Amino acid sequence: MSSSNNPWSSSRDDGESSKLLRKSKESPFIPFGIAGCLAIVALGFHQLxxxxxxxxxxxxxxxxxxxxxxxxxxxxxxxxxMYNDHIRKPRQEK
Incomplete structure (x- = not known):
């Protein structure tokens, strides 16, 4: 499989921060999940x-x-x- 067909590889020379920003725009709940996980760990160590x-x-x-x-x-x-793919887009196509 070539790198141009792989959506997780970058054909341009992006830095790590620009890759993270681009992926977080595509999947906005991933950074939210990471931040929540880190907050839970920090709170857990504080309570320890x-x-x-x-x-x-x-x-x-x-x-x-x-x-x-x-x-x-x-x-x-x-x-x-699923909401974006199956509910919102069909309405916009009408």
Whole structure:
């Protein structure tokens, strides 16, 4: 498969930040999911100092919360994409 047919490869010499900006415009829920995951991890580490919970249990809870947030963001992205492809575009074509 050539790189020109692959949508994830870039034929131009883009920097990492410009690639991230371009992909986030195509899929706006991915950066939202990443930011939420990082916020959950930061909040979890902040709460770790306050609790008397075992670290392994606390890390498992943080991982489950971060994964749940990412799954929710991906689900919202899929629903948004399906809405754009199947509901909004057919109305615009009429």
């Amino acid at each position: 100092r306050r609790t008397k919970q075992k670290m392994s249990v606390h890390l498992i809870h943080m991982r489950v919360a971060a994964q749940g947030f990412l799954v929710g963001a991906i689900t919202l992205g899929v629903v948004y994409s």
